[in-house]
Amino acid sequence: xxxxxxxxxxxxxxxxxxxxxxxxxxxxxxxxxxxxxxxxxxxxxxxxxxxxxxxxxxxxxxxxxxxxxxxxxxxxxxxxxxxxxxxxxxxxxxxxxxxxxxxxxxxxxxxxxxxxxxxxxxxxxxxxxxxxxxxxxxxxxxxxxxxxxxxxxxxxxxxxxxxxxxxxxxxxxxxxx
Numbered sequence: 001x002x003x004x005x006x007x008x009x010x011x012x013x014x015x016x017x018x019x020x021x022x023x024x025x026x027x028x029x030x031x032x033x034x035x036x037x038x039x040x041x042x043x044x045x046x047x048x049x050x051x052x053x054x055x056x057x058x059x060x061x062x063x064x065x066x067x068x069x070x071x072x073x074x075x076x077x078x079x080x081x082x083x084x085x086x087x088x089x090x091x092x093x094x095x096x097x098x099x100x101x102x103x104x105x106x107x108x109x110x111x112x113x114x115x116x117x118x119x120x121x122x123x124x125x126x127x128x129x130x131x132x133x134x135x136x137x138x139x140x141x142x143x144x145x146x147x148x149x150x151x152x153x154x155x156x157x158x159x160x161x162x163x164x165x166x167x168x169x170x171x172x173x174x175x176x177x
Contacts, residue, residue, distance in 0.1 A: 010099075010125070010150040010164060011051060011110040012118045013042065016070065016172075017144045018063040027088065031066045037174025038145035039067045043074025045172050046110075051149070054106035056081040057098060059088040064112045067145075078110065087113045092121040096159065103156035115142055122148045122166065130165035137169040145172040 016035035021028070031039065046052075056078045058064050068081065086098045095117055103109050111118070119142035128135060130150070138148060150164040 008152045009108040012122050012148040013112045014115055014118045014142050014146045015064045015067040027061050029063050031063050036070050038172050039070035040074035041174035042145050042172035043071030043076035047075035053078045053108045053110035056110045058083050058112040060085045061088050068112050092117050100157050118142055124161050125164040126166040127162035131167055134166045134169040143171055
């Protein structure tokens with residue numbers, strides 16, 4: 001079986017709930033307390049699903065960094081994490097380009113980003129393919145701490161519109177301890 005046929009997993013995650021950030025630069029906004037709980041719950045979910053990314057590509061914004069940090073406190077793990085300004089500044093095309101360039105021969109990649117980019121990217125890549133239930137959940141909105149799990153057969157360098165299937169869409173919500 002050639003490596004191109006090996007099924008890969010792409011997880012697109014929207015950062016957890018952030019503070020309003022009045023008088024603060026957007027890039028510097030922190031997670032709200034609820035966001036921290038939700039991100040931790042997302043980490044638990046990833047762990048429970050056995051989803052362990054070889055690579056996490058995270059936006060450089062504080063709220064995305066904190067989202068991944070809290071997810072790790074919840075039990076998420078990754079081989080490597082890199083922070084990319086292109087995921088913060090760019091839209092779906094730039095984020096896709098970053099994925100093509102950085103993913104190498106990994107089998108599971110998780111992108112921690114922002115809306116509307118993560119929602120647009122999920123729609124662009126899956127083009128309605130995959131689980132109807134997951135697409136219906138996604139149609140209600142790619143909310144904070146949302147996780148879209150996509151499968152892809154091919155090389156990361158070739159990933160493009162309509163080349164993936166959406167298998168799951170999960171929204172993590174933490175509880176007060």
